[in-house]
Amino acid sequence: MSLTAHVLTLFPEMFPGPLGVSLPGKALNAGLWHLQAHDIRAFATDRHRTVDDTPFGGGAGMVLRPDVLDAAIAATWPGDGPLIYLTPRGRPLDQAHVRELATQPSLTLLCGRYEGVDERVLEARGVHEISIGDYVLSGGELAALVLLDAVVRLLPGVLGTARSLDEESFEGGLLEYPHYTRPAVWQERAVPEVLISGHHQRVSDWRRAQAEAITQKRRPDLWARYTARRASLNGDCG
Ligand code: 6GU
DSSP: OOEEEEEEESOGGGSSGGGGSHHHHHHHHTTSEEEEEEEGGGGOOSTTOOOEEOOTTOOSSOEEOHHHHHHHHHHHOOSSSOEEEEEEEEEEOOHHHHHHHTTSSEEEEEEOOTTEEOHHHHHHTTOEEEESSSSOOSSSHHHHHHHHHHHHTTSTTTSOSSSOGGGSTTTSSSOOOOOOOSOSEETTEEOOGGGTSOOHHHHHHHHHHHHHHHHHHHOHHHHHHHHHHHHHHTTSOO
């Protein structure tokens, strides 16, 4: 029922880290999800606790050994959810994918360090590869924390009912409209008049127009997807 996340890492002390505070931390303490960090080094077999070696074919860096990682997977993967390797060469993570991941009983996240992991263990275990963006992190741990934060806030009971998920950024296909609070005038800048009006329909029309304008300007890729979806919902095509 509730999600269990297993993280295989050489740095288990990085967990729960930021997921131990605020919304995900409260949800963790409330038992709405579970987190187990496993030290890959505990599955090394030699007396030096070796987890990596130099790459066949030469080159810089070190590669995680397949036997060590496979033993860690065998001991920790519950088998009722996907095995995921965080890597910049993986499928780019988006909100639709996050929603799918949030339906799983478990997520097992493999975090690499060094140059990477031996390809054979990824093949043998049917590992899914996910990237959180087009930049390179020094290891998969921060990517695992990002993925879990995005997933956990979608779990039943975590966000509460005060704010509907489909009115927020991406769930509706648009970037967020601007927000304002007191004071009504700050440093000679007034809050947009319509927000003081108390006219709910005018407020929501204004917010929609703002969200559309900012999406069109900043993210032509999202805007194209949004207009295509709007057209298909209106029956303008397939
Ligand atoms: Cl998932 N891992 C690493 N190491 N770097 C990344 C990434 C993942 N996504 C973007 N950069």
